[in-house]
Amino acid sequence: MSDVVISNRIRALRQARGVTQEQLAAACTVTRQTIIALEAGKYSPSLELAFKLAFALERNLEDVFQCEQKK
Amino acid sequence: MWSSRRIWAVLLGLAVVSFIGDLFGPAGRWWGVDIGATAAAVFHLALIGSAILVGIRRRDVLPETWSLAEGRAWLGLAFMTMILLAFAKLLWNLWLLPEVPTRLSDVPAGHFLRELVLIYIVWLVISQLLGRGAGPVELDERDLRMQVRANRVGDWALIAAIFQCIMVLALFPAVLLQWWLAPLILAHALIGFLIIRSLVEHVALVAGYAWARR
Numbered sequence: 001m002s003d004v005v006i007s008n009r010i011r012a013l014r015q016a017r018g019v020t021q022e023q024l025a026a027a028c029t030v031t032r033q034t035i036i037a038l039e040a041g042k043y044s045p046s047l048e049l050a051f052k053l054a055f056a057l058e059r060n061l062e063d064v065f066q067c068e069q070k071k
Numbered sequence: 072m073w074s075s076r077r078i079w080a081v082l083l084g085l086a087v088v089s090f091i092g093d094l095f096g097p098a099g100r101w102w103g104v105d106i107g108a109t110a111a112a113v114f115h116l117a118l119i120g121s122a123i124l125v126g127i128r129r130r131d132v133l134p135e136t137w138s139l140a141e142g143r144a145w146l147g148l149a150f151m152t153m154i155l156l157a158f159a160k161l162l163w164n165l166w167l168l169p170e171v172p173t174r175l176s177d178v179p180a181g182h183f184l185r186e187l188v189l190i191y192i193v194w195l196v197i198s199q200l201l202g203r204g205a206g207p208v209e210l211d212e213r214d215l216r217m218q219v220r221a222n223r224v225g226d227w228a229l230i231a232a233i234f235q236c237i238m239v240l241a242l243f244p245a246v247l248l249q250w251w252l253a254p255l256i257l258a259h260a261l262i263g264f265l266i267i268r269s270l271v272e273h274v275a276l277v278a279g280y281a282w283a284r285r
Contacts, residue, residue, distance in 0.1 A: 022206070030211040033138035037213065042283055046212050 005068045011039040013057045013064060027056040075131035079124050083149050086117035090153050094160040118193045125200040132201070139205040140214035141280045143198055144221075148273040150194040155266050157186045162259060171253040178255060217279045225272030232264045 014024055021039075025032045028049060037043035038053075045053065054061045073081075092110035099106065125132055133142040161183040165172065172178050202209055240248065250256060 026207055029208055030213070031138045031140075031206065031208050033136060033141070034211050034213045036136055037283065043213055049212055 003070045005070060006044050006065060007041060008038060008065050010053060010064060013059060017057065024056055028052040075124060075128040079121055079132040082117045082121040086114055087149060087153060089113035089117060091156060094156055122193055122197050125197050129200055129203060136284065138214055139202060139209050142201050144273060144276040146197060148277055150190055151270045151273050153190050155270055157183050158263060158266055165256065171250060172255050217276060220279055221272045221276035224275035225268045228271035229264060229268040232267060
């Protein structure tokens with residue numbers, strides 16, 4: 001069992017930039033369904049995809065993803 | 072009004088059911104209708120219909136949350152099920168032969184091979200049609216992770232089948248295994264293991280996607 005919880009602000013950041021799920025998916029070379037899963041918190045991306053998302057949203061990695069330790 | 076997705080699911084379901092009817096249904100006529108020929112006709116029509124529907128409404132047949140790879144996994148599950156059923160029927164026909172076949176030409180595999188070619192071609196066509204207009208990315212890291220996990224489950228299924236085979240060979244008296252140990256029957260059993268492995272992999276794949284979405 002993982003003892004950390006990873007959450008993200010992809011949906012909020014994407015909407016703030018006026019980017020659609022399709023556009024973000026194309027920028028990160030993933031399917032739209034992966035963006036849907038990420039925004040729903042159902043998928044933890046690889047480090048490479050996490051950086052791609054941060055670059056596409058023009059933010060730092062820690063602005064996009066947050067990690068909390070389970071107590 | 073039925074959605075394209077529901078019509079497609081019904082057509083694929085109808086293809087599987089009519090295929091089972093064609094393979095295992097009673098021989099002869101029922102109320103003057105040739106059951107085997109009718110089931111075969113329904114099977115072919117359902118396959119052609121589902122391919123045409125995907126060609127026309129490819130964006131509507133898969134749910135929005137399904138990736139192309141998930142759609143193809145479900146398609147693979149349906150077609151692998153049909154292949155396994157056709158193979159089971161072939162084994163049954165081998166069992167019914169008065170003598171164990173010793174040459175490849177003795178195996179009544181003509182019907183099975185024709186069905187196999189048809190199933191494979193339709194599978195390929197529908198899979199390609201689904202891919203058209205699916206966007207620039209057909210497969211990404213999430214799909215690959217799912218496939219790696221499903222592949223591992225398939226490997227474990229194959230190991231379990233081989234282990235079971237070892238146990239049977241070790242524990243059962245040779246007299247009872249005489250039929251199974253004939254070279255051509257053994258070869259068919261090994262092909263069966265590979266088909267089961269692939270089917271288990273597809274089951275694990277669709278289950279993996281469903282589990283990830285829960």
